[in-house]
Amino acid sequence: MAQPIKSVGDLEAAGLIPAHSNLTPVAEKYAIGITPAVLDLIDPTDPDDPIARQFVPRPEELVTMADERADPIGDLTHSPVEGIVHRYPDRVLLKAVHVCPVYCRFCFRREMVGPQGLGTLTGPQLDAAIAYIAAHSEIWEVILTGGDPLVLSARRLRDLMERLRGIEHVKVVRFHTRVPVVEPERIDDDMVAALTASGKVTYLAVHANHPRELTATARAGFERMLAGGIALISQTVLLKGVNDDVETLASLMRGFVENRIRPYYLHHPDLAPGTGHFRVEIAEGQRLVAALRGRISGLCQPTYVLDIPGGHGKADIGASAIAGTDGCFTVRDWQGGEHAYPPAEAP
Numbered sequence: 001m002a003q004p005i006k007s008v009g010d011l012e013a014a015g016l017i018p019a020h021s022n023l024t025p026v027a028e029k030y031a032i033g034i035t036p037a038v039l040d041l042i043d044p045t046d047p048d049d050p051i052a053r054q055f056v057p058r059p060e061e062l063v064t065m066a067d068e069r070a071d072p073i074g075d076l077t078h079s080p081v082e083g084i085v086h087r088y089p090d091r092v093l094l095k096a097v098h099v100c101p102v103y104c105r106f107c108f109r110r111e112m113v114g115p116q117g118l119g120t121l122t123g124p125q126l127d128a129a130i131a132y133i134a135a136h137s138e139i140w141e142v143i144l145t146g147g148d149p150l151v152l153s154a155r156r157l158r159d160l161m162e163r164l165r166g167i168e169h170v171k172v173v174r175f176h177t178r179v180p181v182v183e184p185e186r187i188d189d190d191m192v193a194a195l196t197a198s199g200k201v202t203y204l205a206v207h208a209n210h211p212r213e214l215t216a217t218a219r220a221g222f223e224r225m226l227a228g229g230i231a232l233i234s235q236t237v238l239l240k241g242v243n244d245d246v247e248t249l250a251s252l253m254r255g256f257v258e259n260r261i262r263p264y265y266l267h268h269p270d271l272a273p274g275t276g277h278f279r280v281e282i283a284e285g286q287r288l289v290a291a292l293r294g295r296i297s298g299l300c301q302p303t304y305v306l307d308i309p310g311g312h313g314k315a316d317i318g319a320s321a322i323a324g325t326d327g328c329f330t331v332r333d334w335q336g337g338e339h340a341y342p343p344a345e346a347p
Contacts, residue, residue: 004101005034008057015044016056026057030110030274033103035182041212050210050242054104061105061274067309070111072270074311083121083129087313091141094129096121096160098147101183106239106278108270108307113147126160134167141172150179154190161197174203176235180221181206181213187221192228203231206261209243211251214259222259233264236302238285239278246291253292253300266302268317271309282306286319294335 003010008027011017016034034042034055041051071077078087085093097120098113107113121129133139142164149157164170175195179186196202204225208214222232234256236243243249253263266289269279289304304318321332322341329341 002036002039006032011056016052023057026061030061031103032057033100035101037184038102038182048241051212053241054209055102057105060277064273065276068271068273070273072108072272072309073307077311081128081132082125084132087311089138091143092133092139093143093145095146096126096149097151099151100148101151102178106237106269106275108272110272130163137169139170141174142170143174143176145176148177148179149175150177150186154194158194158197161194164198171200173198173200174205176205178207181208181218184217184221187224192224195230196228203233205233205235205264207235209236209239211255214255219259226260232261234261235265237267237269238280239269240280244280246288246295249288249292250296253302254296257299263300263302266304268306270307282317289318
Protein backbone atom coordinates (compact mmCIF):
# COMPACT_ATOMS: atom_id res chain seq x y z
CA MET A 1 0.00 0.00 0.00
CA ALA A 2 1.23 3.51 -0.80
CA GLN A 3 2.38 5.75 2.04
CA PRO A 4 0.35 8.76 3.20
CA ILE A 5 1.21 12.07 1.60
CA LYS A 6 2.26 14.67 4.15
CA SER A 7 4.53 17.15 2.35
CA VAL A 8 5.05 19.15 -0.82
CA GLY A 9 7.77 16.68 -1.79
CA ASP A 10 5.33 13.80 -1.41
CA LEU A 11 2.82 15.62 -3.64
CA GLU A 12 5.47 16.12 -6.32
CA ALA A 13 6.60 12.49 -6.12
CA ALA A 14 3.00 11.31 -6.56
CA GLY A 15 2.57 13.51 -9.62
CA LEU A 16 -0.19 15.56 -7.96
CA ILE A 17 1.60 18.88 -8.44
CA PRO A 18 4.38 19.94 -10.81
CA ALA A 19 7.95 20.17 -9.54
CA HIS A 20 8.94 23.56 -8.12
CA SER A 21 5.31 24.55 -7.61
CA ASN A 22 6.22 26.82 -4.68
CA LEU A 23 3.55 25.48 -2.34
CA THR A 24 5.93 25.47 0.63
CA PRO A 25 4.38 28.66 2.10
CA VAL A 26 0.95 26.98 2.05
CA ALA A 27 2.35 23.81 3.67
CA GLU A 28 4.02 25.89 6.38
CA LYS A 29 0.66 27.41 7.30
CA TYR A 30 -1.78 24.53 6.76
CA ALA A 31 -1.19 20.80 7.22
CA ILE A 32 -1.11 18.38 4.27
CA GLY A 33 -2.56 14.88 4.57
CA ILE A 34 -3.74 12.45 1.90
CA THR A 35 -4.26 8.78 2.70
CA PRO A 36 -3.57 5.93 0.25
CA ALA A 37 -7.33 5.37 -0.09
CA VAL A 38 -7.84 8.97 -1.20
CA LEU A 39 -4.80 8.86 -3.47
CA ASP A 40 -6.36 5.90 -5.29
CA LEU A 41 -9.40 8.05 -6.11
CA ILE A 42 -7.48 10.96 -7.65
CA ASP A 43 -6.99 11.22 -11.40
CA PRO A 44 -3.67 13.11 -11.67
CA THR A 45 -4.30 13.77 -15.37
CA ASP A 46 -7.46 15.75 -14.62
CA PRO A 47 -6.66 19.34 -13.54
CA ASP A 48 -10.23 19.68 -12.26
CA ASP A 49 -10.41 16.36 -10.41
CA PRO A 50 -13.00 16.84 -7.62
CA ILE A 51 -11.16 14.58 -5.16
CA ALA A 52 -7.82 16.30 -5.69
CA ARG A 53 -9.49 19.69 -5.28
CA GLN A 54 -10.51 18.72 -1.74
CA PHE A 55 -7.06 17.61 -0.57
CA VAL A 56 -4.26 19.00 -2.77
CA PRO A 57 -3.12 22.46 -1.61
CA ARG A 58 -3.35 25.47 -3.89
CA PRO A 59 -1.71 28.93 -3.84
CA GLU A 60 -5.14 30.53 -3.34
CA GLU A 61 -5.09 29.33 0.26
CA LEU A 62 -2.77 32.19 1.12
CA VAL A 63 -5.41 34.72 0.02
CA THR A 64 -7.50 35.74 3.02
CA MET A 65 -10.71 37.68 2.35
CA ALA A 66 -11.81 40.51 4.61
CA ASP A 67 -14.78 38.55 5.97
CA GLU A 68 -12.82 35.37 6.76
CA ARG A 69 -11.81 34.54 10.32
CA ALA A 70 -9.67 32.02 12.20
CA ASP A 71 -12.64 30.73 14.22
CA PRO A 72 -15.47 31.14 11.71
CA ILE A 73 -18.22 29.37 13.67
CA GLY A 74 -17.24 30.70 17.10
CA ASP A 75 -16.06 27.52 18.82
CA LEU A 76 -13.88 29.45 21.24
CA THR A 77 -16.78 31.71 22.24
CA HIS A 78 -18.60 28.69 23.66
CA SER A 79 -15.70 26.72 25.14
CA PRO A 80 -16.01 26.68 28.95
CA VAL A 81 -13.09 24.22 29.32
CA GLU A 82 -10.47 22.94 26.89
CA GLY A 83 -11.95 20.43 24.46
CA ILE A 84 -15.61 21.29 25.10
CA VAL A 85 -17.88 23.48 22.96
CA HIS A 86 -21.29 24.06 24.60
CA ARG A 87 -23.22 26.08 22.02
CA TYR A 88 -26.68 24.51 22.40
CA PRO A 89 -28.33 23.66 25.74
CA ASP A 90 -28.70 19.88 25.34
CA ARG A 91 -25.46 18.91 23.59
CA VAL A 92 -21.75 19.53 23.58
CA LEU A 93 -18.86 18.94 21.25
CA LEU A 94 -16.00 16.94 22.73
CA LYS A 95 -12.79 17.61 20.79
CA ALA A 96 -10.35 15.07 22.18
CA VAL A 97 -7.93 15.39 19.24
CA HIS A 98 -7.05 18.06 16.70
CA VAL A 99 -5.37 15.84 14.12
CA CYS A 100 -6.88 14.10 11.09
CA PRO A 101 -5.89 11.35 8.65
CA VAL A 102 -6.51 13.84 5.82
CA TYR A 103 -6.53 17.63 5.78
CA CYS A 104 -9.38 19.12 3.76
CA ARG A 105 -8.37 22.36 2.06
CA PHE A 106 -11.73 23.94 2.99
CA CYS A 107 -11.65 22.95 6.69
CA PHE A 108 -13.35 25.46 8.97
CA ARG A 109 -11.01 24.48 11.82
CA ARG A 110 -7.85 24.67 9.69
CA GLU A 111 -6.27 27.13 12.14
CA MET A 112 -6.73 24.60 14.97
CA VAL A 113 -5.92 21.20 13.42
CA GLY A 114 -2.76 19.50 12.22
CA PRO A 115 0.69 19.01 13.73
CA GLN A 116 0.90 22.73 14.40
CA GLY A 117 -2.64 22.88 15.83
CA LEU A 118 -4.12 22.46 19.29
CA GLY A 119 -2.98 18.85 19.62
CA THR A 120 -4.55 16.07 21.68
CA LEU A 121 -6.09 16.75 25.08
CA THR A 122 -3.77 15.94 27.95
CA GLY A 123 -4.94 13.60 30.70
CA PRO A 124 -5.93 16.46 33.04
CA GLN A 125 -7.64 18.33 30.20
CA LEU A 126 -9.69 15.25 29.28
CA ASP A 127 -10.56 14.74 32.96
CA ALA A 128 -11.84 18.33 33.11
CA ALA A 129 -13.88 17.88 29.93
CA ILE A 130 -15.53 14.69 31.23
CA ALA A 131 -16.16 16.39 34.58
CA TYR A 132 -17.89 19.27 32.81
CA ILE A 133 -20.21 16.84 30.98
CA ALA A 134 -20.95 14.99 34.23
CA ALA A 135 -21.72 18.23 36.07
CA HIS A 136 -24.26 19.50 33.51
CA SER A 137 -27.39 17.38 33.62
CA GLU A 138 -28.90 19.22 30.65
CA ILE A 139 -26.37 17.55 28.32
CA TRP A 140 -28.31 14.83 26.48
CA GLU A 141 -25.88 14.29 23.58
CA VAL A 142 -22.08 14.28 23.30
CA ILE A 143 -20.68 14.84 19.80
CA LEU A 144 -17.08 13.72 19.28
CA THR A 145 -15.36 15.80 16.65
CA GLY A 146 -12.01 17.49 16.34
CA GLY A 147 -9.86 16.84 14.40
CA ASP A 148 -11.14 13.39 13.69
CA PRO A 149 -11.97 11.26 16.74
CA LEU A 150 -11.42 8.02 14.81
CA VAL A 151 -7.68 8.66 14.57
CA LEU A 152 -7.63 7.41 18.16
CA SER A 153 -6.83 3.73 18.57
CA ALA A 154 -9.74 1.42 19.33
CA ARG A 155 -8.36 0.97 22.84
CA ARG A 156 -8.21 4.70 23.59
CA LEU A 157 -11.61 5.30 22.04
CA ARG A 158 -13.11 2.46 24.10
CA ASP A 159 -11.62 3.94 27.27
CA LEU A 160 -13.18 7.29 26.45
CA MET A 161 -16.57 5.76 25.72
CA GLU A 162 -16.52 3.79 28.96
CA ARG A 163 -16.06 7.07 30.83
CA LEU A 164 -19.22 8.41 29.18
CA ARG A 165 -21.09 5.20 30.06
CA GLY A 166 -21.23 6.24 33.69
CA ILE A 167 -22.90 9.63 32.99
CA GLU A 168 -26.59 8.78 33.24
CA HIS A 169 -28.02 11.95 31.71
CA VAL A 170 -26.04 11.47 28.47
CA LYS A 171 -28.29 9.37 26.24
CA VAL A 172 -26.73 9.79 22.78
CA VAL A 173 -23.14 9.75 21.53
CA ARG A 174 -22.38 10.98 18.01
CA PHE A 175 -19.15 10.87 16.02
CA HIS A 176 -18.24 13.22 13.16
CA THR A 177 -15.58 11.64 10.98
CA ARG A 178 -13.95 11.28 7.57
CA VAL A 179 -12.29 7.97 8.44
CA PRO A 180 -14.92 5.61 6.93
CA VAL A 181 -14.23 7.05 3.46
CA VAL A 182 -10.59 8.19 3.66
CA GLU A 183 -9.14 5.36 5.77
CA PRO A 184 -11.85 2.67 5.57
CA GLU A 185 -9.55 -0.14 6.67
CA ARG A 186 -9.73 1.28 10.21
CA ILE A 187 -13.42 0.34 10.46
CA ASP A 188 -12.87 -3.16 11.79
CA ASP A 189 -14.65 -5.12 14.52
CA ASP A 190 -12.46 -3.62 17.26
CA MET A 191 -13.30 -0.08 16.13
CA VAL A 192 -17.04 -0.82 16.00
CA ALA A 193 -16.89 -2.30 19.50
CA ALA A 194 -15.06 0.81 20.72
CA LEU A 195 -17.58 3.18 19.12
CA THR A 196 -20.46 1.47 20.93
CA ALA A 197 -18.70 0.92 24.28
CA SER A 198 -20.58 3.78 25.96
CA GLY A 199 -23.77 1.74 25.92
CA LYS A 200 -25.56 4.85 24.66
CA VAL A 201 -27.50 5.24 21.44
CA THR A 202 -24.67 5.77 18.94
CA TYR A 203 -24.74 7.81 15.74
CA LEU A 204 -21.93 8.39 13.29
CA ALA A 205 -21.92 11.20 10.72
CA VAL A 206 -20.07 10.16 7.57
CA HIS A 207 -18.44 13.16 5.89
CA ALA A 208 -18.30 12.68 2.11
CA ASN A 209 -18.52 15.29 -0.64
CA HIS A 210 -18.43 13.33 -3.88
CA PRO A 211 -20.02 10.00 -4.92
CA ARG A 212 -16.60 8.55 -5.85
CA GLU A 213 -15.76 8.56 -2.13
CA LEU A 214 -18.33 5.81 -1.50
CA THR A 215 -16.02 2.97 -2.54
CA ALA A 216 -16.53 -0.75 -2.07
CA THR A 217 -14.18 -0.70 0.93
CA ALA A 218 -16.04 2.21 2.46
CA ARG A 219 -19.34 0.40 1.91
CA ALA A 220 -18.02 -2.65 3.75
CA GLY A 221 -17.23 -0.41 6.71
CA PHE A 222 -20.71 1.09 6.64
CA GLU A 223 -22.18 -2.42 6.75
CA ARG A 224 -19.95 -3.33 9.68
CA MET A 225 -21.05 -0.28 11.66
CA LEU A 226 -24.72 -0.80 10.87
CA ALA A 227 -24.47 -4.45 11.93
CA GLY A 228 -22.91 -3.23 15.18
CA GLY A 229 -25.94 -1.07 15.96
CA ILE A 230 -24.55 2.32 14.88
CA ALA A 231 -26.99 4.64 13.09
CA LEU A 232 -25.39 6.48 10.16
CA ILE A 233 -26.12 10.01 8.97
CA SER A 234 -24.28 12.15 6.44
CA GLN A 235 -22.65 15.53 6.28
CA THR A 236 -21.49 17.19 3.09
CA VAL A 237 -19.99 20.59 2.32
CA LEU A 238 -21.22 22.35 -0.82
CA LEU A 239 -17.97 23.09 -2.67
CA LYS A 240 -17.31 24.93 -5.90
CA GLY A 241 -15.69 22.60 -8.40
CA VAL A 242 -16.46 19.49 -6.34
CA ASN A 243 -20.21 19.02 -6.03
CA ASP A 244 -21.89 22.28 -7.06
CA ASP A 245 -24.11 20.68 -9.69
CA VAL A 246 -27.38 18.80 -9.37
CA GLU A 247 -26.16 15.57 -10.94
CA THR A 248 -23.24 15.15 -8.52
CA LEU A 249 -25.30 16.03 -5.45
CA ALA A 250 -28.11 13.71 -6.52
CA SER A 251 -25.70 10.83 -7.06
CA LEU A 252 -24.07 11.43 -3.68
CA MET A 253 -27.35 11.62 -1.76
CA ARG A 254 -28.67 8.51 -3.46
CA GLY A 255 -25.40 6.78 -2.63
CA PHE A 256 -25.88 7.62 1.02
CA VAL A 257 -29.42 6.24 1.08
CA GLU A 258 -28.39 3.08 -0.80
CA ASN A 259 -25.92 2.50 2.05
CA ARG A 260 -28.52 3.20 4.76
CA ILE A 261 -26.94 6.55 5.59
CA ARG A 262 -29.57 9.23 6.21
CA PRO A 263 -28.76 12.49 4.42
CA TYR A 264 -28.46 15.07 7.18
CA TYR A 265 -26.60 18.32 6.55
CA LEU A 266 -25.43 20.04 3.38
CA HIS A 267 -23.15 22.75 4.78
CA HIS A 268 -22.61 26.10 3.15
CA PRO A 269 -18.82 26.64 3.28
CA ASP A 270 -17.67 28.55 6.34
CA LEU A 271 -15.61 31.74 6.27
CA ALA A 272 -12.30 30.03 7.10
CA PRO A 273 -9.12 31.81 5.95
CA GLY A 274 -7.97 31.01 2.43
CA THR A 275 -11.12 29.11 1.39
CA GLY A 276 -12.86 31.70 -0.79
CA HIS A 277 -12.21 29.67 -3.96
CA PHE A 278 -14.53 26.95 -2.60
CA ARG A 279 -17.53 29.10 -1.78
CA VAL A 280 -20.66 29.28 -3.90
CA GLU A 281 -23.29 31.98 -3.57
CA ILE A 282 -26.11 31.16 -1.16
CA ALA A 283 -28.64 31.77 -3.95
CA GLU A 284 -26.87 29.13 -6.05
CA GLY A 285 -26.98 26.68 -3.14
CA GLN A 286 -30.68 27.32 -2.73
CA ARG A 287 -31.23 26.71 -6.44
CA LEU A 288 -29.40 23.38 -6.22
CA VAL A 289 -31.38 22.25 -3.18
CA ALA A 290 -34.65 23.21 -4.85
CA ALA A 291 -33.64 21.23 -7.94
CA LEU A 292 -32.90 18.19 -5.79
CA ARG A 293 -36.38 18.35 -4.31
CA GLY A 294 -38.07 17.53 -7.59
CA ARG A 295 -35.38 15.29 -9.04
CA ILE A 296 -34.80 12.67 -6.35
CA SER A 297 -36.70 10.88 -3.58
CA GLY A 298 -37.59 12.64 -0.36
CA LEU A 299 -35.38 10.09 1.40
CA CYS A 300 -32.38 11.74 -0.27
CA GLN A 301 -32.95 15.36 0.79
CA PRO A 302 -30.32 16.99 3.06
CA THR A 303 -30.92 20.18 5.03
CA TYR A 304 -28.94 23.11 3.62
CA VAL A 305 -27.42 24.93 6.60
CA LEU A 306 -25.20 27.89 7.39
CA ASP A 307 -23.20 28.18 10.60
CA ILE A 308 -23.78 31.80 11.50
CA PRO A 309 -20.38 33.46 12.06
CA GLY A 310 -19.56 34.37 15.63
CA GLY A 311 -20.94 31.26 17.30
CA HIS A 312 -24.67 31.83 16.81
CA GLY A 313 -25.38 28.30 15.61
CA LYS A 314 -26.82 26.75 12.46
CA ALA A 315 -29.64 28.13 10.34
CA ASP A 316 -31.63 26.31 7.67
CA ILE A 317 -31.03 28.43 4.56
CA GLY A 318 -32.89 26.33 2.00
CA ALA A 319 -35.11 28.70 0.02
CA SER A 320 -38.59 28.83 1.50
CA ALA A 321 -41.22 27.45 -0.85
CA ILE A 322 -44.10 29.37 0.74
CA ALA A 323 -44.83 33.04 1.39
CA GLY A 324 -47.89 35.02 2.41
CA THR A 325 -50.02 36.24 5.32
CA ASP A 326 -53.60 36.17 6.61
CA GLY A 327 -54.27 32.65 5.41
CA CYS A 328 -53.40 33.38 1.76
CA PHE A 329 -50.16 31.91 0.50
CA THR A 330 -48.16 31.43 -2.65
CA VAL A 331 -46.40 28.07 -2.86
CA ARG A 332 -43.53 27.45 -5.29
CA ASP A 333 -43.14 23.98 -6.81
CA TRP A 334 -39.83 22.32 -7.66
CA GLN A 335 -39.95 23.63 -11.24
CA GLY A 336 -40.41 27.22 -10.11
CA GLY A 337 -44.15 27.43 -10.76
CA GLU A 338 -46.20 29.44 -8.24
CA HIS A 339 -49.58 28.38 -6.91
CA ALA A 340 -52.16 30.02 -4.66
CA TYR A 341 -53.02 28.21 -1.43
CA PRO A 342 -55.78 27.63 -0.73
CA PRO A 343 -56.77 27.63 -4.42
CA ALA A 344 -59.15 30.38 -5.46
CA GLU A 345 -61.66 27.83 -6.75
CA ALA A 346 -62.17 24.14 -6.28
CA PRO A 347 -61.28 22.09 -9.41
